[in-house]
Amino acid sequence: MIEWPEGLYCDRMRWGRAFNNKAFTSVFTNAQQIRTYPGAYWKCTMQFQNLNDREERLLTTLVGSLQGMAGTFKLYPWRRSGRPDHGTVRVNGNGNASGTLPSRGWQPSTLVLRMGDYITVNDQLLEVLADVTSNGQGNATIQVAPWLRLPPADGTEINYTRPFAIMRLTSDDEENTIRSAMADGTLDCREAF
Template identity: 75%
Template sequence: MIEWPEGLVPYKMDWGRVFNNRAFTSTFSKSQQIRTYPGAYFQCSLQFRNLFEADERKLTTFIGQLQGMAGTFKLYPWRRARAQDAGTARVNGNGNASGTLPTRGWKKSTLVLRAGDYITVNDQLLEVLLDVTSNTQGNATIQVSPWLRTPPSDGTEINYTRPYAVMRLASDEQAQSVEPLIAGGTLDCREAF
């Protein structure tokens, strides 16, 4: 897995989730039943413009290291970065593949996460759905989206200070727009698992 190039920030990032739902529609009444499954993932489109030569080199060599869709990289959600220390958070007990994560190791009786924060567990990026306050023992249950794909083991570290998604390029074809003094381009990516 490759680290994102230091200092290379996109001009714009379109960011979202793809859920794994199936709709069953009645041919008679057109009523629907929706069935949801694990396997939701994040996707994004990173747009670069006005890159001078040094940043263009970072971008093209990064793409070269990935070898198209074969490589994976850590993508950090720039707008929701956290730096506040709230303890040494770990999974409490053997987890399950669902939208609930029991945790321990937080500072006691403290608001440790806010709705909309990101965390990473087992290399999976998760969004916190509700504010999380630890109890008097430093334990807390976190509601997350998307669901955990792999049940985490007891004691698995929860990365809340610098969370990341493991991503891959959505296509092997990559090209940049190059002008006399500047360059630009777009990287379409999806979560890798």
């Protein structure tokens, strides 16, 4: 897995999720039943504009190091980069593959996460769905989306200070627009698991 190159920033990012739902539609009434499953993933398109020589080299060598879709890299959400340190936080008990994550190790009786914060557990990026305040013992239950793909073991670390997604390119093709002094490029990615 490759770390995102320091000093390479996109100008624009389309960021979102693809959920893993299946719809069953009645041929008689058009009524629908929706079944949801774990396996949702993050996806993004990053656009790079007016890259100078150094930035273009960072972008092209990142793609070269990935060998197209074969490699993976850590992508850190730039707009929601993490929370202040509130202690060493871990999964509390054996978790399950759902949208609820029990945790321990927070500073007691503190607002520790805000709605919309990101956390990483088992190399999976999760969005916090509601504000989280720890109890007097430093425990808290976190509502997350997408669902956990794998049940985390008791004591698994919860990364909330510098969360990340593990991503891969969606295609083996790569090309940039080159001008006399600048370059532009685009990367299409999805979460790797």
